[in-house]
Amino acid sequence: MPILCLFEVFKRVLQQRGQGDALRAIGVMRQARCIDLTDGLALGAAQLSVDLRLSLADSIILHTARQYGAQLWTQDAHFEGLSGVNYIPKSVGS
Numbered sequence: 562m563p564i565l566c567l568f569e570v571f572k573r574v575l576q577q578r579g580q581g582d583a584l585r586a587i588g589v590m591r592q593a594r595c596i597d598l599t600d601g602l603a604l605g606a607a608q609l610s611v612d613l614r615l616s617l618a619d620s621i622i623l624h625t626a627r628q629y630g631a632q633l634w635t636q637d638a639h640f641e642g643l644s645g646v647n648y649i650p651k652s653v654g655s
Contacts, residue, residue, distance in 0.1 A: 562593045562603075563625040565618055596625055618622060 567587055575583040596602075602625055610620035619639050626633040626645060633646045639648040 563622050564595050564597055565621050
């Protein structure tokens with residue numbers, strides 16, 4: 562899991578549910594292997610960002626998953642149809 566995911570999830574849960582829930586979510590996430598952003602990952606993500614027109618965060622997340630042979634599971638529509646991504650649309654009201 563790219564370390565950037567901790568930032569994104571903590572921020573989102575903090576905004577929507579508060580600090581306690583955000584800390585609990587991060588506690589669960591930290592049980593996974595956290596991958597630091599290296600210069601190689603950053604440059605590969607930049608190329609992916611240009612090629613696929615992805616944001617900084619999305620390109621880092623996808624490139625890291627690909628480099629580590631991981632499947633990316635997401636509800637983020639920016640990833641729909643991309644190789645190595647398991648996209649699950651949000652249900653109505655989510």
